[in-house]
Amino acid sequence: MTGLVWLCRRETLRVSKLWTQTVLAPVVSSILFILVFGLSLGGRIRQVGDVDYEVFIVPGLVTMGMLQAAFANNASTIFQARFDRYVNDVLSAPMRPWQMSFGFTIGGIVRSLAIGLSLIVLSLILVDVPITHPFELALAVTLGLVLFASLGLVVGIYAETWDHTSFIQNIVILPLTFVGGVFYSVDVLPSPWQELSHFNPVFYLVNAVRYGFLGESDVSILLSLAVTAALAIPAYAWAQYLFTTGKRLKS
């Protein structure tokens, strides 16, 4: 287990050494969203359901900041390790494959939690967002982080250039997040957009987190958690499979 502890330390150290880039920048951009969209548009869109607009968008912004960080961190850490070939130092070490995949997953999770906690504290100060179901919130965040941290690892392992990792981030994850109900309730969408939203996995994650904060959601919390878990488990298994077989990591 010593090897795993040191790999987790290394991944955490990387996040902390680059904290302005890894934590501060996403927190500032999410807070700007709250200020710009929430406090300015909040004057025009007073409430969504029973919730003030500036409070309504906080869970989605927390989710967006965390899942993007989990993905980006892990895609870049494993790609960099492959690109510079220092991944060999880990692959040759007396560690089991699950320890390697878990260790490389940790950095994204630590970074996301740092972002999420910072955003929650700042949101409490700025808009007094409630946390009505902490257990469901913790479960949703855990599943979401496992899903996107694992996806980050998988993409970073398959990527052949930096462009591949940023392509997935900018062309797939970011748009899915924006249309996943971060800034609005899908109830306000006309058909077929409302129905199509239900095919977006981020929609379920945003709603699960929103339920944890506000006690309100566009879909049942159980369905949201089940869909997120149904994606998180195979994503983690995929990352684990790559470390177990050495596929794409070893020639």
Added chain:
Amino acid sequence: MFRDDPPALELRGLTKRYDDGTLALENFDLKIPAGAFFGLLGPNGAGKTTLISAVCNLLRITDGEVLVFGEPHDTLKARSWVGLAEQDINLDRFLTVKETLAYHGGYFGMTDPDSRADELIEAFGLQAKRDVRAPKLSGGQRRRLLLARALMHNPRLVILDEPTAGVDFELRMDLWRYIRQLHAEGTTILLTTHYLEEAEELCEEIALIRDGHLIARNSAEGLREHFGVTKLTDVYVKAMAS
């Protein structure tokens, strides 16, 4: 070392075919006794780095068996016994010299690697650079750090893949001194090199490989005798042309 000690390295029918179809090693057998200083010579593409990568679990072998001190190479025990300094500089860009050594020790199961890291920093003359990150080191300093990292966890078998490629004369002499001292302490060394004089100077036994096959194996003297020539260079030329 005792006669009953298992070999430091034993390859049985090792075969590696890459995904693009290239056959890098074919049914390769090799036994290196514990405590030996063993050299592996061959041209680019002969299969030297493939062989090393197979031993260190850095590639998926197609067929065959690799044993390190009698243990299958992919077991945790066997992995902890091997130290590798690769041909290319592959240092973690986020870590300082001290962290590079300490984290490597940690990956290899050392619970308190700090004192060993300090010892190696001193032995390799890197004291002034201990808190400097790898990308800011000179080429020679990176090469020293690479070797120090391979020795960090006190491996029983040290594999050096062209450790002196592209380094100046002074550093080469320094590295030779470190490696000799290591061998004198009982560590088994497997060295690949393009420099024939290096192999002759350091290695007790030399294997010549070409196109994934073992061509010849003996001491430098034995090879010269076998090929009926007076210089190792001529041995190499004859062996590779045959």
